[in-house]
Structures are given as C-alpha cells and as structure tokens.
Amino acid sequence: MSKRKRRRTSPKHRKFIRENKHKYEELLDAQDGGCAICGRHPSTTRRLDMDHDHRRMVLRGLLCVRCNRAIAGWMDSTWLAKASEYLRRAEALDHTTSD
Ligand SMILES: [Zn+2]
Numbered sequence: 001m002s003k004r005k006r007r008r009t010s011p012k013h014r015k016f017i018r019e020n021k022h023k024y025e026e027l028l029d030a031q032d033g034g035c036a037i038c039g040r041h042p043s044t045t046r047r048l049d050m051d052h053d054h055r056r057m058v059l060r061g062l063l064c065v066r067c068n069r070a071i072a073g074w075m076d077s078t079w080l081a082k083a084s085e086y087l088r089r090a091e092a093l094d095h096t097t098s099d
Helices: 011-030 065-070 077-097
Strands: 049-053 058-063
Touching: 011 049, 011 058, 049 065, 058 065
Parallel strands: none
Antiparallel strands: 049 058
C-alpha cells in the first residue's frame, strides 16, 4: 500500500484541543463572539480555530480559519509590526501616484 496523506491533527494537537476545549465559550464571549483579529463570527458548521503558540502549546485565542492560516508559526509581533509598516508605506505610495 502506498503512503497515505499525513494526519491533519497530530496526537500532541489532539491532546491540546481536548485539554482546552472547555475554554472555547468563555474565550468567544471575551472576544465579542468573533475572531480576535477580524471579528468574523463562527458559522453554523465551523467553529473558530483555537490558535496557539506551537512551541509552548499555549492557547492564544480564537481565530477564523482565514486569519489562523495567515499567521505562520515563525511570525512574531515584532516581525508583523515591521510588515505592517512596510505595507502602510506601500499603500501611501499608491495614493500619491494614482492621480
Ligand atoms: Zn479572522
């Protein structure tokens, strides 16, 4: 038999989800019912993702699938602040050259 696709959820992650499941509703309330970044609410078929620090396995908050996938494991707030500033400068350039 050929190699099958890897499991989506590792045992380590399943354990993490099991241990933190009870915090979901409380966190959702604290986040006004939506994603911690964009505010999107969970759908009837998909809950928000329990975003966590992969190295320390610490729950950071609830994110929609789009925001959760956009944040790579290696990113930190310092890098994201620089990336944000970079995009802001590029957007400012757009406004000065578009007319
Ligand atoms: Zn989001």
